[in-house]
Amino acid sequence: MIDKRVETVEQALDGLFDGCSIMISGFGGAGLPITLVRALEATSVRNLTLILNSIRFIEYTAPSLFTDKRVAKAICSAARSPGKEPGIYERQIQSGELELELSPQGSFAERLRAGGAGIPAFFTPTAVGTKLAEGKETREFNGQTCVMETGLTADFAILRGQTADRWGNVAFRGLQANFGPAMAMAARTTIVEVTELQEEALPPNGSHIPGIFTNRIIQLPDER
Amino acid sequence: MTPLSRNQIAWRAAQDLVEGWYVNLGMGMPVLAANYAPKDADIMFQSENGIVGVGPVAAPGEEDLDYVDAGSQKITLREGAALVDSAMAFAMIRGGHIDVTMLGGFQVASNGDLANWDAMIPNKGALVGGAMDLAAGAKSVWVVMAHLTRDGEPRLVEKCLYPVTGGRRCRQGLYRSCRHRGDAGRFPGQGNC
Numbered sequence: 001m002i003d004k005r006v007e008t009v010e011q012a013l014d015g016l017f018d019g020c021s022i023m024i025s026g027f028g029g030a031g032l033p034i035t036l037v038r039a040l041e042a043t044s045v046r047n048l049t050l051i052l053n054s055i056r057f058i059e060y061t062a063p064s065l066f067t068d069k070r071v072a073k074a075i076c077s078a079a080r081s082p083g084k085e086p087g088i089y090e091r092q093i094q095s096g097e098l099e100l101e102l103s104p105q106g107s108f109a110e111r112l113r114a115g116g117a118g119i120p121a122f123f124t125p126t127a128v129g130t131k132l133a134e135g136k137e138t139r140e141f142n143g144q145t146c147v148m149e150t151g152l153t154a155d156f157a158i159l160r161g162q163t164a165d166r167w168g169n170v171a172f173r174g175l176q177a178n179f180g181p182a183m184a185m186a187a188r189t190t191i192v193e194v195t196e197l198q199e200e201a202l203p204p205n206g207s208h209i210p211g212i213f214t215n216r217i218i219q220l221p222d223e224r
Numbered sequence: 225m226t227p228l229s230r231n232q233i234a235w236r237a238a239q240d241l242v243e244g245w246y247v248n249l250g251m252g253m254p255v256l257a258a259n260y261a262p263k264d265a266d267i268m269f270q271s272e273n274g275i276v277g278v279g280p281v282a283a284p285g286e287e288d289l290d291y292v293d294a295g296s297q298k299i300t301l302r303e304g305a306a307l308v309d310s311a312m313a314f315a316m317i318r319g320g321h322i323d324v325t326m327l328g329g330f331q332v333a334s335n336g337d338l339a340n341w342d343a344m345i346p347n348k349g350a351l352v353g354g355a356m357d358l359a360a361g362a363k364s365v366w367v368v369m370a371h372l373t374r375d376g377e378p379r380l381v382e383k384c385l386y387p388v389t390g391g392r393r394c395r396q397g398l399y400r401s402c403r404h405r406g407d408a409g410r411f412p413g414q415g416n417c
Binding site: 175 | 272273289291308314337353354356358390
């Protein structure tokens with residue numbers, strides 16, 4: 001019997017290890033798995049690679065990941081804190097303690113999708129001629145110069161959805177989806193916190209992530 | 225000569241929107257243009273976090289944390305809207321399905337290069353967001369910006385001093401807070417100023 005439901009955040013995050021890579025969904029607070037991010041903070045894992053759109057929300061939710069220097073690398077499209085003073089991760093990036101790989105947001109999304117779809121790399125016109133394309137292979141297609149971007153995969157992905165069933169099918173509300181479906185495809189273990197874990201199966205065309213891409217589902221209240 | 229206000233520039237840019245278009249508005253002045261789009265026209269505003277059909281900003285007390293746009297504003301949806309994930313939203317952009325993106329700018333060069341993502345602020349981290357994808361992928365790129373910096377330096381330059389966002393795309397339209405056309409012919413889209 002397929003049953004991806006777990007009861008506790010410890011079960012949900014079982015198997016995290018030092019040096020692992022974790023994708024974290026969320027945009028503007030929608031789809032951010034706040035409770036699982038806090039549970040990640042409560043573990044002792046370190047030397048992490050975080051793959052996420054913006055560091056800011058994670059630092060706000062789980063500051064000790066940065067103050068205790070547990071993040072070794074971030075792959076993201078935004079690494080800027082609010083306000084004029086540099087935040088902790090900005091100082092760590094500047095000093096070289098935290099490695100930053102900045103990716104245009106659309107290339108970032110496609111890198112996730114490609115990674116999950118078994119495509120190791122692709123060519124895109126985005127960022128050609130900019131400093132984010134420096135050092136990357138370029139080729140011309142139909143007269144247009146394109147830069148090679150690599151697909152992304154990870155050990156874990158954590159996301160937030162609205163509804164799920166025991167088969168791991170997940171449905172979103174509003175703008176919760178953002179990077180979640182692509183991350184679910186790209187990670188070896190995908191963990192989803194949802195507002196409602198329902199007894200009956202979601203309608204076959206009523207989910208946004210099919211359970212084949214998810215591994216653990218946990219029902220958690222919306223902590224925002 | 226009195227420069228145009230931010231709202232006046234946004235109003236001016238909105239007058240060139242066409243019924244049936246799919247339009248992405250960048251943060252800052254561009255997003256103000258939505259307030260001045262023809263009310264009864266089907267113009268679909270796309271937001272790269274996954275919306276086709278952004279409606280008005282949510283009224284106070286009506287905000288829903290799951291309904292945000294790419295600038296993290298709490299928004300509503302308009303009739304006919306559709307919600308997708310980020311990979312599909314950027315496929316719309318990269319795939320040439322967006323008729324126009326209006327972007328803010330620090331500088332535009334005479335060859336159409338745009339610089340709008342890295343202001344080179346000391347000690348502050350990098351943030352690129354979707355700017356490069358929009359600059360490279362939309363069918364048309366309209367830059368909506370003031371004519372001069374706060375210090376009175378021109379934003380229309382021979383060559384961008386700031387790191388570029390994308391090359392040679394800003395041909396189709398350029399809105400700025402000037403009325404004169406003294407530099408006509410030198411800058412792309414100067415007829416729209």
